[in-house]
Amino acid sequence: MPAIAVPAFALSWWAACYLIGRDPARAPLVRAAAALAAYGMGVVAWTVAPGSATAQILLCVPALSWAGTAVALLPRMLPERRQINLGWRILAGPFLVMVVALPSAGRLVVLAPLAGGIVLLWRFRDQVQPTILPAAMAVVAALYAAGLAFLLLPVELGVPVLVVLAIGVDLMMLAFLVAVGDALDVGERLRPDLLRSLTAALVGALAVGTPAVLTLLSTDGRRVVILQFVLVGVVMTGIGLIGHLRRAFDAIAFRHDARLRQDRAALLLLADALPRHRHRHRLITTPQGDFLRFTRQALDNYGQLGRLMRSPLTDLPAVDRRLSGLTIEQPLARAMELRAVLSESVDRLRPAGAFGTTDEWRHYNALYFCTVLGLNPYERKLRTDGLDRETRLALDWMRRQVPRRKLRQWREEAASIVARRLWDEMTRADPRWLTRVRAG
Structure with missing residues (x-):
C-alpha cells in the first residue's frame, strides 16, 4: 500500500494546489481541487485503516465536488446558471449527510x-469549450463511478488498493480537463505552466516520497504514517502554490520595505504571466464570440494587473499604438496600456451633457462606477469618503432604484458594446501590426 499510496497522495495533492494556484477565483478550478484534496485525504485514511468508513466517505466526497465542477462549467450566459449553481450548493449538504449516515452500498x-x-x-455541450469536454468528463465520471461501486459494494472484484489508484487516475484526468477548459475560456496557454509545475512536483515526490515510502514500510505506527503524509503534503503544497507563497513570504520578510515589496510583486506577477500568455498571432484568428468573452474577463479584471498581463487583449493594435521603444515588449507596460484602452472605451459610452440616470446612461453608469472604479453599490457599509458628488449620486441611485440582476444585465450589455468596438477596430487595423519587430 505505501508504494502506491504515497505517489497517489503526492500527485493528487499537488494537482489540487496547482488548480487553486492558477486562479483561486475560478469556481471550476476550486471545486476540482476540492475533489482531489478529498481523494488525497481518502488515500491517507485508507492507508491507516483500509476499508474504514472514514476512507469510504472521503472517497465519495469527490463526486459532490465533481458535480459542482460540471455546474460551474455551464455557459456563463445561461439564464438558469445561477439557480442551478445555488441548487448544487443547497443539495451538497444533505447528500454529504446521507453519505455519512448510510452503510457502504448506500453511499453510492x-x-x-x-x-x-x-x-x-x-x-x-455546444456552448462549452472545448466541445469535447462534456463527452470526456462523462467517460471519466463513468469510470470513477465504476471504481467507487467496486469499493463500496459487497463483492470481490480485485485488489482494493488498485481500485483506489484507478479512482485517483480518474480524478487526475478531471483536473486536466478542467485546466484545459479554463485555459481556453480565459485565453491562456496551459502547457508551459503545467510542465513547469509538474516537473517540480515529480522531483519533489521523488525526493520526499521515497524516504516516506521506506519509513512507512518499516513502521506500523499510526502517528508516524500520518506525519509522513503531512510532510509530503507540505512539499506538494509549496510546489503547487509557489507563486502565492513567494508573495506571502515577501510580505513577511520585507514588511518594512514597501518599495521592495512592490518591485518584487511586479516581478512575480510577470513571472507567473509569461508562461500563460498566448502567442501573439493567435489574437487575429480568435472567433468573435471568444473575443467578446475575453473582453468581459478583461473588464472584470480591470483592477488586477496580474490577470491583465495574461489576457490575449494585451496584443491589441490599440495597445501597440500607445507604446514605443523598449516598452513595447514589456508585459507589465502592455497590461497598463490595455487598462487605459478599456478605460477609454468605457468613456466613449458616456452620453453628452451633465450626469444623469436616464435609460441612455445605464451602460456607462454600470460599467464605469462598478468596473472602472470597482465600487459595489450593494455593500452593507458602503463608504463614500473621498468620492465626488457624481459618484455618490450614482451609487445612491443604483442602491435605491436598480436591482442587482438588472445591474448585471447592464454590465453584460455594456461589455458587449465595448467588445464589438474593439473587434471592429482590430479587424480594420493594418495587418502589419501583427509583424511587430522586437525592440532592439
Whole structure:
C-alpha cells in the first residue's frame, strides 16, 4: 500500500494546489481541487485503516465536488446558471449527510448529483469549450463511478488498493480537463505552466516520497504514517502554490520595505504571466464570440494587473499604438496600456451633457462606477469618503432604484458594446501590426 499510496497522495495533492494556484477565483478550478484534496485525504485514511468508513466517505466526497465542477462549467450566459449553481450548493449538504449516515452500498447515492451535473453539461455541450469536454468528463465520471461501486459494494472484484489508484487516475484526468477548459475560456496557454509545475512536483515526490515510502514500510505506527503524509503534503503544497507563497513570504520578510515589496510583486506577477500568455498571432484568428468573452474577463479584471498581463487583449493594435521603444515588449507596460484602452472605451459610452440616470446612461453608469472604479453599490457599509458628488449620486441611485440582476444585465450589455468596438477596430487595423519587430 505505501508504494502506491504515497505517489497517489503526492500527485493528487499537488494537482489540487496547482488548480487553486492558477486562479483561486475560478469556481471550476476550486471545486476540482476540492475533489482531489478529498481523494488525497481518502488515500491517507485508507492507508491507516483500509476499508474504514472514514476512507469510504472521503472517497465519495469527490463526486459532490465533481458535480459542482460540471455546474460551474455551464455557459456563463445561461439564464438558469445561477439557480442551478445555488441548487448544487443547497443539495451538497444533505447528500454529504446521507453519505455519512448510510452503510457502504448506500453511499453510492452520492453518484446522483454527479450524474445530474454531467447531464446538464451534456445538454449545453455546444456552448462549452472545448466541445469535447462534456463527452470526456462523462467517460471519466463513468469510470470513477465504476471504481467507487467496486469499493463500496459487497463483492470481490480485485485488489482494493488498485481500485483506489484507478479512482485517483480518474480524478487526475478531471483536473486536466478542467485546466484545459479554463485555459481556453480565459485565453491562456496551459502547457508551459503545467510542465513547469509538474516537473517540480515529480522531483519533489521523488525526493520526499521515497524516504516516506521506506519509513512507512518499516513502521506500523499510526502517528508516524500520518506525519509522513503531512510532510509530503507540505512539499506538494509549496510546489503547487509557489507563486502565492513567494508573495506571502515577501510580505513577511520585507514588511518594512514597501518599495521592495512592490518591485518584487511586479516581478512575480510577470513571472507567473509569461508562461500563460498566448502567442501573439493567435489574437487575429480568435472567433468573435471568444473575443467578446475575453473582453468581459478583461473588464472584470480591470483592477488586477496580474490577470491583465495574461489576457490575449494585451496584443491589441490599440495597445501597440500607445507604446514605443523598449516598452513595447514589456508585459507589465502592455497590461497598463490595455487598462487605459478599456478605460477609454468605457468613456466613449458616456452620453453628452451633465450626469444623469436616464435609460441612455445605464451602460456607462454600470460599467464605469462598478468596473472602472470597482465600487459595489450593494455593500452593507458602503463608504463614500473621498468620492465626488457624481459618484455618490450614482451609487445612491443604483442602491435605491436598480436591482442587482438588472445591474448585471447592464454590465453584460455594456461589455458587449465595448467588445464589438474593439473587434471592429482590430479587424480594420493594418495587418502589419501583427509583424511587430522586437525592440532592439
